[in-house]
Every structure is written in C-alpha cells, then in structure tokens.
Amino acid sequence: MSTSTPIETLVHDLMQGRAARFQELVRLAKAQEGRRKKAADSQEKRQIEFARTIGIKQALIEQRLKDDAAQLKARLVDFRPALVTRPGWSAQDAGQLAQVAAALPLSTRLLPPFGVFFYPPGTTEVQPQSPGQIKMKDVASGSGLGWPWATAGAVVPPADIVFYFVPASSGTYSLTVAIAFHGFFVAQADDGTWTSKEASVKMDVSMDTYSHVDRGTKSFTRPIDVDSQNIDEFQNFDKVLTFSDTQSLRAGDPTVVTCSISIAASARGGGSYAEINFSDGDANYIQPQYLIATDLSGGSQTQAAQ
Numbered sequence: 001m002s003t004s005t006p007i008e009t010l011v012h013d014l015m016q017g018r019a020a021r022f023q024e025l026v027r028l029a030k031a032q033e034g035r036r037k038k039a040a041d042s043q044e045k046r047q048i049e050f051a052r053t054i055g056i057k058q059a060l061i062e063q064r065l066k067d068d069a070a071q072l073k074a075r076l077v078d079f080r081p082a083l084v085t086r087p088g089w090s091a092q093d094a095g096q097l098a099q100v101a102a103a104l105p106l107s108t109r110l111l112p113p114f115g116v117f118f119y120p121p122g123t124t125e126v127q128p129q130s131p132g133q134i135k136m137k138d139v140a141s142g143s144g145l146g147w148p149w150a151t152a153g154a155v156v157p158p159a160d161i162v163f164y165f166v167p168a169s170s171g172t173y174s175l176t177v178a179i180a181f182h183g184f185f186v187a188q189a190d191d192g193t194w195t196s197k198e199a200s201v202k203m204d205v206s207m208d209t210y211s212h213v214d215r216g217t218k219s220f221t222r223p224i225d226v227d228s229q230n231i232d233e234f235q236n237f238d239k240v241l242t243f244s245d246t247q248s249l250r251a252g253d254p255t256v257v258t259c260s261i262s263i264a265a266s267a268r269g270g271g272s273y274a275e276i277n278f279s280d281g282d283a284n285y286i287q288p289q290y291l292i293a294t295d296l297s298g299g300s301q302t303q304a305a306q
Helices: 006-053 058-085 091-102
Strands: 109-111 115-118 134-143 159-165 173-191 198-211 211-221 222-227 232-250 256-269 271-277 285-295
Touching: 006 115, 006 159, 006 256, 058 173, 058 211, 058 232, 091 173, 091 285, 109 159, 159 173, 159 285, 173 222, 173 256, 198 232, 198 271, 256 285
Parallel strands: 134 256
Antiparallel strands: 109 285, 115 159, 134 271, 159 256, 173 198, 173 232, 173 271, 173 285, 198 211, 198 222, 198 256, 256 271
16 A cells, blocks of 8 residues: 555554454354354254144244245335435435534634545455445344344444544543434334244444554444344334544644444345445435544644644
8 A cells, every 4th residue: 555644554554453353253243153053943942842742833833934034025116216215315414524624713624534444254455435424234034943043244344434633732532523314224024923023124333543562443333234133124223423532642642533433234034134335326324424532731733633
C-alpha cells in the first residue's frame, strides 16, 4: 500500500492487525459451528424417534415444515419487494449533515471519514475503500426441527469506519461519530410442539480510539436486537445514530478513531427465516456522516491531519 503521510501509515498498520484477528475469529467460529451441527443432528434424530414411539408419524412433522416454508415464501413475496424498492434517503441525510455543520461553533471541527475497511475471510492485505454508502446484509433460513442448532449465513465481515486527526492541544476530548442507517430486517419463526424454531437479527456497533496506544473497545447497546421463537416481524430501520466516547489526548499525537459495525442473522428450524439488509436497492445502505472531536478542557480544537 502506498501511503503519503505518517498517520495514513499508522491507519494501515492498525487495520492489518485487526484483519488478522478477524481471520482467527472466523476460523474459530467455523470449528465451533461444525461441532454444534453434529450435536444438533444427533438430537433431532432422537426427537424424531421419540415422536414415532408415541404414534406421531415423521411424515406429519415433515409436512408441517413444508407448509411453514411455503407460507414463509408467500409472505416474503408479499412484503419484501416494498422494502427493497422504497425511495432513497440521500437528500435527507445530506440536509441533516448540513444542519449539523451549520450549528457547530466555529472552534469545533467536523471531520469527514478517511475510509472504510472490510475483512473478507482469507484476506491478507486490506485497503481503505471510499467512505460512501456501505452495503451489508446477512440472510439465514432454518431447516429441520431446529434442535438445537441455528443456521446462519457466511460470517459477514465488519465494516470499520476510520477517522483521524491531530489534536492541537492536550486535554479531555469528546468524540462523537454519526452514522446514517437505512435498511430493513425480517425475523420469522413459529415454534411448534415438535420443533424448536427461532429467528434472530442483530447489529453491533463499537468504537476504538488509538492515540499513542490502543485505548480499547467501547461497545454500545445494539441498535437492532431481535431474537424470538414466536415472531413474525418485517420492519424498516431508518435512523441517524450517534456514538460517543471520551478520551484524554495529547497535542500532536496522531489519533485514529474507528467505528465498527457488525451484523448477523440466524434461523433455526424449517420455515424460520432471518434477514438484516443494508444493501439491496437504492434506499438500503449505511452512510458514515462525521466525527466531532471537542476539547472539553477548553483548549484549541482539533486540526485535521494533513
């Protein structure tokens, strides 16, 4: 990677280390998934055998699962297209960003994102991508009786939104990242007597600040966290959210602020379905907005790294 400034070299090195750690997490998750599936298959066989001993035919259970899958398919045909083709939000996002910038004191800097980093499995060298619209989604469909293993899609690499600046004075800084989220989620599971169905969609957001040393990760309450055995939910998610942290910074120390977004969908049992979608169509995306870095100690405000 060709870098033009020391702080960009710092960003590059930080991201390579995070990419390596993510690859290890993917490896461990795959190993765990294999063990869970083996145990679930064994449990499901025992459930079917027990049902047979008390006079319930396996064909009846399988027919119920087929009926559930058909009903799910029909509902997705009815509702999902409208979630994908709804009008976009670019104009509204731009207007809100302009209002925030106009309302800031002259001494406060509003910093644009430097770039977005993804860590696809198997990647050995990650490069910054344009900090425009981020496209992410995950989809999972359940199968079988659902005892007790939940199927999930391939691990979705997190999106790391990176900002950087050089503090002009030493002090305690408030760091606030704003991100526009436009997407939708679907969670459907209808648990029955001889099944253990479940559908879940989750989104995690965290912040990490590096200034001379890594300050550690700050996690936030999940903006999306739906998980139930008896659920039927289709919902838009259109919000501009802010995430804040406070750090003591020194004048002249290059500071890198990373806001990381992870999503996951999982489903358990035939006819169950989960989807979290910030990707399909023009209206579904994640848009980094800005970082506001304010010196709470009363010194001069930050200056953008050159």
